[in-house]
Amino acid sequence: MLCIKNNLDTGEISDDNLLPENSSTSSSSSAYIIGHNTDLSTEILLRLPLKSLLELKYVSKQWLSLISQPHFVRLHCLQNRPSINGLFLVKPSYGKIQEFEFIFLDGKHTEPVPIKTLAFVNDPAGLRVEQSCNGLLCCSSFQSHISKRIYYIYNPATKHYRMIPTSRMICSVSLAYDPLKSPHYKVIFIWKNDAVNYHMEIYSSETRSVRLSSCHLPASKCMFYTSGVFWNGSLHWIRLRNSSCYFDIDRDALKVMPMPQTIDGNNGLRVEYFGVCRGHMHLIQMYGTSMTHFDIFEMQSDYSGWTAKYSIDLEPLTYLYPQPVLDESVFSGEFLYRCRFSVLLVNEEEDSPSLVLQVPNKIVSYDIRKKVFKKIHDLSPVAQGDGMKIYR
Numbered sequence: 588m589l590c591i592k593n594n595l596d597t598g599e600i601s602d603d604n605l606l607p608e609n610s611s612t613s614s615s616s617s618a619y620i621i622g623h624n625t626d627l628s629t630e631i632l633l634r635l636p637l638k639s640l641l642e643l644k645y646v647s648k649q650w651l652s653l654i655s656q657p658h659f660v661r662l663h664c665l666q667n668r669p670s671i672n673g674l675f676l677v678k679p680s681y682g683k684i685q686e687f688e689f690i691f692l693d694g695k696h697t698e699p700v701p702i703k704t705l706a707f708v709n710d711p712a713g714l715r716v717e718q719s720c721n722g723l724l725c726c727s728s729f730q731s732h733i734s735k736r737i738y739y740i741y742n743p744a745t746k747h748y749r750m751i752p753t754s755r756m757i758c759s760v761s762l763a764y765d766p767l768k769s770p771h772y773k774v775i776f777i778w779k780n781d782a783v784n785y786h787m788e789i790y791s792s793e794t795r796s797v798r799l800s801s802c803h804l805p806a807s808k809c810m811f812y813t814s815g816v817f818w819n820g821s822l823h824w825i826r827l828r829n830s831s832c833y834f835d836i837d838r839d840a841l842k843v844m845p846m847p848q849t850i851d852g853n854n855g856l857r858v859e860y861f862g863v864c865r866g867h868m869h870l871i872q873m874y875g876t877s878m879t880h881f882d883i884f885e886m887q888s889d890y891s892g893w894t895a896k897y898s899i900d901l902e903p904l905t906y907l908y909p910q911p912v913l914d915e916s917v918f919s920g921e922f923l924y925r926c927r928f929s930v931l932l933v934n935e936e937e938d939s940p941s942l943v944l945q946v947p948n949k950i951v952s953y954d955i956r957k958k959v960f961k962k963i964h965d966l967s968p969v970a971q972g973d974g975m976k977i978y979r
Contacts, residue, residue, distance in 0.1 A: 625649075625653065628649075628650065628653060629653060629659065629662075632650070632653065632654060632659070632663075633659075633662055633663055637663075637744065640654050640663070641744060655745070657770035657771075658770075660766065660770055672691065672692060672693075673689050673690050673691045673692055674689070674692070674931060674932065674943070675687045675688075675689060675690075675702075675716075675719070675724075676689070676690055676966075677716060678967075683712070683713025683714075683730060684704055684705070684713065684714075685704065685705055685713075685714060685715050686703060686704055687700075687702055687703055687704065688966070688967060689702075690943075690950050690963065690964045691963070691964070692934065692943065692952070692963060693963070694952075694961065694962070694963035694964070702743045705726060705741070707739075707741055707746065707748050708739060708748060708750075710728045710737065710739075712728035712729065712730040712731040712736075712737075713728065713729060713730045714726045714727070714728060714729070714739070715727060715729040717738070717760050717814065718760065718761060718762050718814040719762070720761075720762035720763065720764045720772070720817050721764050721765065721766055721817075722742065722743070722764075722766070723740055723741070723742055723762055723764050723772060724740070724741045724742075724743065725738060725739070725740055725741075725760055725761075725762050725774065725814075726738070726739045726740075726741055727739070727760070733756055733757065734754055734755070734756055735754070736753065736757065737750060737751070737752050737753075738750075738751045738753060738760060738774070739751070740762070740772065740774065740792070749792065751774060751790055753776060755776060755778040755788070756778055756779065756780070757776050757777070757778050758777045758778055758779060758785070758811055758812050759776075759777045759811055759812055759813055759814050759815075760774060760775070760776050760777075760814060761774070761775045761777075761814045761815040761817065761822050762774060762775075762814075762817065763775060763817045763820075763822060763836055764817070765817075765820075769793075771791065771792045771793040772792050773789055773790060773791050773792070773836060774789070774790040774792075775787060775788070775789050775790075775815070775822060775834070775836070776788045776789075776790070777804065777811045785804035785805075785811060786799065786800070786804070787799075787800035787802055787804060787834075788800065789836065800839055801839060802834065802839055802841050803841070804841065810824040810825065810826050810831070810832075811824065815833075815834065816861060816862060816863060816868065817863065818863045818868040818886075819868070819888060820835065820836060820837060821833040821834055821835045821836060821842075822834045822836065823844060823861075823868070825846075825858055825861050825870070826846070827846075827849075827856055827857075827858065827872075830843045830844065830845060830846060831843075831844045831845075831846055833890075842890070844886075844890060845890070845892050845893070846893070847870070847872065847884050847892075847893045847895075855874055856872060856873075856874055857872070857873055857874075858870070858871070858872055859871040859872065859873045859881070859929070859930050860930040860931075860932075860933060862932065862933065864932065864933055864934055864935040865935045865936070866935075867885055867933075867935045868885065868886045869883055869884065869885055869886075869896075869933040869935075870883075870884045870885075870886070870893060871883055871884070871930055871933075872884075879900065879901040879902045879904065879905070880898075880899065880900050880901075880902070881899050882895040882896075882897065882898055882899070883895070883896050883897040883898075883899060883933055884896065897940070897955050899942070899953075899955070900958075901928065901944075901953065903960065904928060904944075904946060904960070907960060908928075908946045908947060908949065908951075910927060910947055927946070927947060928944045928945060928946045929944065929945045930942055930943070930944060931943045931944065931945055931950070934952070939954055939955075939956065939957070940954075940955045940956065941953055941954050941955055942955065943963075945966075948965065948966050949962055949964065949965055949966060950962075950963055950964035950966065951963060
């Protein structure tokens with residue numbers, strides 16, 4: 588049995604920190620063999636959860652080097668297909684410092700919060716998150732002039748970051764990262780140099796270089812002012828009532844993506860949710876101001892269309908978390924009790940698919956199969972209200 592000890596006072600990482608629990612020769616020999624046999628250490632570490640690996644990185648320089656290797660990261664992802672442990676909620680802020688509130692999806696709050704602010708680099712222009720993809724954050728120096736803005740790719744788990752300067756007038760930036768396929772990521776910048784033409788540049792972390800895409804982007808599609816959703820090797824953008832599109836990164840081609848049929852004559856159509864979880868891309872469309880009945884659509888892998896996968900009834904939210912809302916009828920003058928909510932995540936766990944919802948002052952989960960609600964997080968006062976963004 589091994590006793591793990593850190594030099595907490597000095598912060599040093601040393602192989603001497605891997606010490607036997609007693610002074611017996613056999614125990615010391617076993618500790619030495621395990622600690623210095625790379626193949627054996629790899630097999631053991633691959634079976635540990637991510638939280639344990641982050642702690643073990645500080646045991647010795649050898650383990651730090653092993654756990655940080657891209658090949659090890661990819662093997663660990665393949666053997667432990669990542670589930671979503673939590674969400675970063677960005678609190679409303681008008682200053683240079685963006686603050687986060689971390690939501691543990693299991694409702695537990697005993698684990699340390701990954702980050703509370705963006706402090707990985709001292710940028711005088713301040714930092715904000717532009718997008719996230721499978722654990723990576725794309726940040727920018729948002730108070731700089733748009734043509735002098737610096738972009739950063741930051742991994743909160745490893746505390747590593749990479750700076751990507753640009754001189755373009757960037758319209759949007761998107762991340763493409765799938766740790767199950769490659770340890771490398773790509774950053775897609777969309778920019779325009781006049782009133783008509785849009786262009787696309789692709790940065791590769793593998794080559795650390797930027798290439799200009801030959802793909803033509805129609806100027807009429809203002810959807811490119813938002814970040815794309817990465818799935819199936821492509822970035823996806825939604826356009827209501829019309830065909831949307833996706834960009835196949837490897838083939839450098841923009842393609843048409845169909846949309847679900849809409850009800851004729853309905854105004855107020857909006858996208859309540861558009862995202863990816865565990866290899867599934869979902870879409871929720873709603874009509875009007877208060878809809879508790881809706882379908883969750885899933886895109887087919889061949890892009891043949893959307894399938895209504897789940898039918899949802901959130902009417903019980905009205906009774907669990909009631910909020911007075913003035914009746915829409917101008918003649919009644921009465922208050923009705925409804926519940927404002929927003930869908931933060933369609934959590935596609937195999938055994939228990941669920942929705943993560945924001946309701947007034949709280950984050951709750953809804954088990955789709957059991958039709959049960961559960962409170963998982965109380966929002967701090969500064970994080971309550973509209974205008975919040977979620978990253979994962």
